[in-house]
Amino acid sequence: MIPGTHPILSTDGARHLEAALFGGDETKEWAAIQRAGCSVGAAVLQDFLTIGGFPTRGRVLVLLGKGHNGADALVATAAILAQFPEARADVVFVFGERKMRPLAMRAWQECGRSHPRRLRILSPEITPSSATRYDLCLDGVFGFQFRPPVDPRVADFLSRVNALSIRLRAAVDLPSAGLFRADFTYATGAVKTAALENGNSGRLRYLDLGFFAGDAAGHARVLTAAVLEPLHRLRPSKCDKRSYGHLFVLGGSRSFPGAVLMAVLAALRSGVGLVTAFVPESLAPAFAARVPEAIWVGWPETPAGALALEGLHLLRERIERASALLMGPGISREKETHALITEIVKTISVPALLDADALQREIVHAAKASLVLTPHAGEFARIAGDTELEKFAVESGATIVLKGPVTRIASGRANLGPAPDGAEGSGAQKRTTIYHSFFGGPVLSRGGSGDLLAGIIGGLLAQSPDDPLLAAARGATWHGLAADCLARAHGEVAVHTTQLLDYLGSALRET
Numbered sequence: 001m002i003p004g005t006h007p008i009l010s011t012d013g014a015r016h017l018e019a020a021l022f023g024g025d026e027t028k029e030w031a032a033i034q035r036a037g038c039s040v041g042a043a044v045l046q047d048f049l050t051i052g053g054f055p056t057r058g059r060v061l062v063l064l065g066k067g068h069n070g071a072d073a074l075v076a077t078a079a080i081l082a083q084f085p086e087a088r089a090d091v092v093f094v095f096g097e098r099k100m101r102p103l104a105m106r107a108w109q110e111c112g113r114s115h116p117r118r119l120r121i122l123s124p125e126i127t128p129s130s131a132t133r134y135d136l137c138l139d140g141v142f143g144f145q146f147r148p149p150v151d152p153r154v155a156d157f158l159s160r161v162n163a164l165s166i167r168l169r170a171a172v173d174l175p176s177a178g179l180f181r182a183d184f185t186y187a188t189g190a191v192k193t194a195a196l197e198n199g200n201s202g203r204l205r206y207l208d209l210g211f212f213a214g215d216a217a218g219h220a221r222v223l224t225a226a227v228l229e230p231l232h233r234l235r236p237s238k239c240d241k242r243s244y245g246h247l248f249v250l251g252g253s254r255s256f257p258g259a260v261l262m263a264v265l266a267a268l269r270s271g272v273g274l275v276t277a278f279v280p281e282s283l284a285p286a287f288a289a290r291v292p293e294a295i296w297v298g299w300p301e302t303p304a305g306a307l308a309l310e311g312l313h314l315l316r317e318r319i320e321r322a323s324a325l326l327m328g329p330g331i332s333r334e335k336e337t338h339a340l341i342t343e344i345v346k347t348i349s350v351p352a353l354l355d356a357d358a359l360q361r362e363i364v365h366a367a368k369a370s371l372v373l374t375p376h377a378g379e380f381a382r383i384a385g386d387t388e389l390e391k392f393a394v395e396s397g398a399t400i401v402l403k404g405p406v407t408r409i410a411s412g413r414a415n416l417g418p419a420p421d422g423a424e425g426s427g428a429q430k431r432t433t434i435y436h437s438f439f440g441g442p443v444l445s446r447g448g449s450g451d452l453l454a455g456i457i458g459g460l461l462a463q464s465p466d467d468p469l470l471a472a473a474r475g476a477t478w479h480g481l482a483a484d485c486l487a488r489a490h491g492e493v494a495v496h497t498t499q500l501l502d503y504l505g506s507a508l509r510e511t
Contacts, residue, residue: 002473004226005435006208007218008191011144017190021211030103032209033068036172036188037075037107039207043186044136044170045080047205049488051167054080058135060089061122063161063176064108065141066099071107072172072188073140078111080136081118088118090134092126094141094154124157126164133165141176144192150177175200191222196406196436204406204438223409223437223477225511231271231474232508244273245462248322249294249455250315250344251329251356252279253337254305259330259356261287262448262498263455264294267326269504270459270475276322278315280305306334312343323465324351326458328358329451342366351465355454359383364396370413371398372461372468374454390432399468401457403450407437407476411469435473439480443487448497453479456504481507 009017022028048054062077064070077089091108093100100108112119122131141154158179171182174195182202185195189209195201206222236243247267251260257280264277264287274295279287281298282305288296297318299311319325325348331337341358345367353372354363359379364371373396375383380402384392393400393410402408410432457475464471485503486495 001433002221002223002227002435002470004224004229005221005473006190006206006212006224007216008193008196008220008222008436009218010193014144014190014192017211026103029068030106032189033071033103033107034075035209036072036207038079039209040072040138040170040172040186040188041076041079041083043205043207044076044138044168044184045083046488047184048136048168050491052491054084054087055135056084056086058084058087059132060087061131061134061137061161061164061166062089062091063137063139063141063180064091064093064100064104065143065176066095067101067104067143067145069143069172069174070100070140071104073138074104074107074111076138076172078107078114081111081115088120089115090120090122090132092122092124092157094124094157097121124153126157127160128163128165131164135167137161137164137166137169139169139171139176139180139182141180143173144194146174146177148177150179155179169202171201174198175202191436193220203441206438219431219433221433221435223435223439223473225477225481227470227474227477228481228508228511231478232511241273244271245323245459245465246274246276246321247272247458247462248315248319248325249275249277249329249458250299250307250325250327250341251277251331252283253307253330253332253334254280254282254301255332256330257283258448259451261290262451263326263329263355263458264291265498265501266452266455267459267462268293268455269501270456270463272459272462275459276318278307278311280307302334302336304332304334306332306337307340309336309340309343312340315344316347319348319350322350322462324353324458324462326353326355326454326461328353328355329454331357333357338363345369345371351461351468353454353458353461355450364398367398370468371396372401372457372472373398374401374403374450374457376403376450390434393432399472401453401472401476403453405441407440407480409435409437409469409472409476411472413469437473437476437480439477440483441480441487441492443492443495444480444483444500446497449479449483449500452497452500478504478507481511485510 171185185201276295280301284298300308351370393412397412399411460471482503
């Protein structure tokens, strides 16, 4: 189990956790509501930076149900109003103010005392024509205790809210009834599987409230920034470039020259000691002038400008110097180059990361050494067919980083978690743990993002070749956190891919 990860819980699991933590003690519950609400408020303001920041005279719409989700939303509202003295909030009691539970009522009363002239109560009959434009909507109607079906009147209300003009829509813990359309869902204390499965969750943010002590068990887990903790420690005073691994990168073609360059640039930012890049000989001089920190080796080319089989000796005569190998960025789809990669994976003993067009079924199945695979959904279908991530990880023995809005990581090598709930006996089959990264987001939806990820993971793999799963988890987390920093600094639109590299340092220092 990777340190710095927490379990993703079912509804029953979340209920049992809260019972164990609080036992019905309202003092403990109120303290948790304070932590949750303040964390939501801070996270919302941080995410607002992506669209220019919360405005000085911002308008907030707060949707309240009966229970603790509403209390969390009210504490978050109070925190935002305290930071922005000219902001105002409209509050809707979906079931009426009198039906609020004691701690939700307490949160409402405290919010009212703190900001008595900046709160306005609205009727649930709010419509797009009758409502003002809002900067933020906080959904605190239903939590994980919700049981369908939803009252038609509430469903109609949520539908009308979805039609309002709102710049950022935030759900506390879960989108209410699965109907509220959130831009962000802030999972407080624990991520619930329902948030992963709901198409209206938007981007998930996990807000760690300290509910998990030690290595709490769980087959599905969420990565936190804590997995990067060793990377921002001081390095030993007596170290040199050989202390931090040597990554070999094999990639590029005349058709796709940029991908391998981006992978090398990212690898050089990963902390690896040395990078040697094997690229088509026509590209090597320009790349060496552009990035002199790497060692560039020109490789014989096919007539179309891809890597030719005849250059295999260049790798073989140097391979003993490598601690990891990255192959694939920009290699194109030439059969000769694929045959070259297949021949390499048959013979090497160092761990290898395969990316882009190196992700071919025959290459994956030919490998003898440990593999890290970094496919997007289409590439995963190419190598795995209809096989699910967990099963394919076990069958292939590889560590797989399945890129997507939520990146999932699974490994078939020494990564077995507990048996599924209800399994009994010594013969009960254990399951491969699946790690989820919620970092990154739409700013990564541009060409080259995957090449940067491959370079970062490759560099980390060279530094810890005996633990490919840890390298993959750290790489995905670091890449995603840097993307979040980039989006908050420049937005999600007017950026280019390699700007992300300038935020890798910021991402480490802020963890």
